[in-house]
Amino acid sequence: MQISGASTLITGASGGLGGVLARRFASEGAKLILTGRRRDILDALAAEIGGEVIAADLGDPEEVDRLLCAAGSVDILIANAAAPGSGRLATLEPVHIDRAIDVNLRAPIILSQALAPQMVERGSGQIVFIGSLSGKAATAGSSVYNATKFGLRGFALALRAELARSGVGVALIEPGFIGAAGMYADSRVKLPPGVGIVSPERVADAVVGAIRHNRGEVTVAPLALRAGASIALLAPELAARGTRALGGDRVARCFEEGQTDKR
Secondary structure: OOOOOEEEEOOOOOHHHHHHHHHHHHHHHOOOEEEOOOOHHHHHHHHHOOOOEEEEEOOHHHHHHHHHHHHHOOOOOEEEOOOOOOOHHOOOHHHHHHHHHHHHHHHHHHHHHHHHHHHHHHHOEEEEEEEEOOOOOOOOHHHHHHHHHHHHHHHHHHHHHHHHOOEEEEEEEEEOOEHHHHHOOOOOOOOOOOOOOOOHHHHHHHHHHHHHHHOOOEEEEHHHHHHHHHHHHHHHHHHHHHHHOOHHHHHHHHHHHHHHHHH
């Protein structure tokens, strides 16, 4: 699909990865619609690269509806916004669970349901979901986050099948740990030896490539993490034992501590 001139809605644009995605799509000539919770960051980003700003909290269903009304016609949806929902289940309040489900799963579904028909009518469009390797491999201390990302993966793959002959593409981008921007960078967790990270720019490259070449599922992670995720899909108990042996429980505790104030 041609990105230049395409009306492109990016959710979570006030976050680290969202800003990188916005700058990349601005460089590709897209007409940006930037949304997120932090209006000051969105305004500064729009002043730098251009675009329309619609501040909205995707954890609020009424805000999602307002965003859709304000956005109007959209050629490309990049569903990037996400809430961590990190921590052992016993440490989470119902409000934390609700927010993670609403932001990570409900909002992308509702946005897709509303925007896909207009794309189908035009015979072109692209819906991109920013998922995670957490949608393939379950880890201790991330049960709610895993649930939302597993759900998003299932939704994305099924929606791609539904729209296969419509001219509308659906892509799922699944990063591992992202350095310099996003949840991992914010938490400042030290990963076990040999567990690598990827740059946010590499994730942006994957999004652009998926749109241009109509790719359905793209994993963005070092080889070791990609291999581990593949094993987790086939043999989850074996993968869980391997993760524990590599210090996964410590990493989970660190994520919980580093993201408690962001739930």
